[in-house]
Amino acid sequence: MEAMLAIAIGLLSGCGVYLMLRARTFPVILGLTLLSYAVNLFLFASGRLTINAPPIISAEASHYTDPIPQALVLTAIVIGFGMTAYIVTLALRGLSESGDDHVDMAVESTEAGKKGETA
């Protein structure tokens, strides 16, 4: 199971980094999402992989799984959702304002562009 999880994390983060380095906003956002999946899996694994064990104290349990990483992952997922929603909005706004979805700044049509500033 460890090997499978490690391969999954590696694959996800590799694809995520590749996509993040693309020049258009949609692949970049997709890459960020994949990277955050990889990170969440990694955080989950930091409590060691335990099967069939409760995360809470119980009289019948002989061994436990660590509940803290699960709580951390939950927090990270919520934050990741919020961030992804915001960056999608931002990308859409950039698209509607400039008409193309390049990550780099298009100088023309900005106020600064008229004054020769390469923002």
Add this chain to the structure above:
Amino acid sequence: MMSFLVMHSAILPVLIPFVSSIVLLIAARRDATMQLCIAAVSTLLLLAASAQLLWLTDHLPPLAYALGEWRPPFGIVLVADRLAALGVMLSAILAAAALLYASAGFDQKGRHFHAIFQLQLVGINGAFLTGDVFNLFVFFEVMLLASYILLAHGGGLDKSRSGFAYVTLNLAGSAVFLIALGLIYGTLGTLNLADIAIQLQTVSGNEASLVRLAGALLFTVFLLKAAVLPLSFWLPHAYAAAGAPVAALFAIMTKVGIVALLRVETIAFGPAAATADLVGDWLVIAALATIALAALGVLAAKRLQTLVAWLVLSSAGVLLLLAPLGEREITAAGLYYLVQSAIAGAAFFLLSGLISDARGAAADHLSAARSNMPVRLKLGFLLLAATAAGLPPFSGFIGKLMLLSSVSDASMAAAIWAVILIAGLLTTVALAKAGSRLFWETPPETEALPPETEALPPATQAAAHWRQTAACFSLMTITLLLVVLARPLSDFCQRTAMQLHQPTDYIHAVIPQPETVNRVNRP
């Protein structure tokens, strides 16, 4: 009542803006006056709470505040020591000035400015006060999410474009942060900073190398926030695109990264044998390269606000020297420099906004334009330029002098002196050039003016709102006060540095009896 306030003083700087931002979102969605009142009351309360915290921490050992009475290392803990109190005080002062400036009309460009502004303060204050690294991550995210929205406030393509790059970079940073946290939890079994310091003492073998990796990743994230050279190119774009009051508040954000780096290094990673050499000469070199790059950026800037953004980067570079040099005297001098550079930087952003308004269509571009600039703006520019360049008798000079004299025994003293002094010279040249362009140069009569300059109605060229001027000039007064009160402040910085370099006090405040902590064997 009083003791209740004292007991909860460590959480007040987080709680006050948090409650007011919720109230703003629920109760004052449309009423502009109401919004402003709530935000003003909250910021004044925050100033009072920060002042109280500063006084308390100066007279008491670090205050550990266990949320919900869950004793550390198991619960969430806030720790108020002098460094945290200093940071909170600084952010309250900048927030008050930025809010005053924004209340003149900038806040009404979007409906939720005040709520987000207060959330930004939650993030900044929380990041200063938190005692565990996972909540440091959470508060960083709160701070960044608010900053993304504030950055885009006011609209415009350059804002959404530079916003996109800023958000992407910081999301990637957050991913690295989480990986570091996972490694720390996986090896040490704790995320509480004081407990990390205790556990690091006994770590060995494979665990030690994993912890070193975690520490390196963690420092990388802090350096991204602090904008050290290979990771610094986002800063000038983002800060130059933000509105003036937002940029003024952002002046503290690079400082958050530096304080986090300083705290984690001095309390946990520095004293432990396994990770003692993580922060070393390489960071001095990176910091000096940052200063050199920033000096070139200041020279090349085409807008005043871009120029100030590069100045902020330059001060961040200077402050990055603190962690690797690691001497108490240097830290003390650096903390004075941190205070003065944050306030002067914020004042400069506000002044750049005022100048931009006064010049009409030419805005803050460093080009000739016809305008009637009030004398106070010229004097203000002179004062802030001299402060930023480190000319006597202003606070920038005192800060640099203390820093340079304290590093004279360090291993790379000659290089540090040379880079800081040459960068100061370049900054002086650039600021003199910028000032003469902005204030004295007029376009030749024959040259056709851009049509919008002519078309501008006289009203927009009229005097700035008194609140804007008041905000900017009160920050300038504070920079002058930093000169007059240099002695008490630098004494306080000495005490802060002393506390910071005695991590046992901090650890003892959080976990008084480590041996009694009931640790269960982990699966």
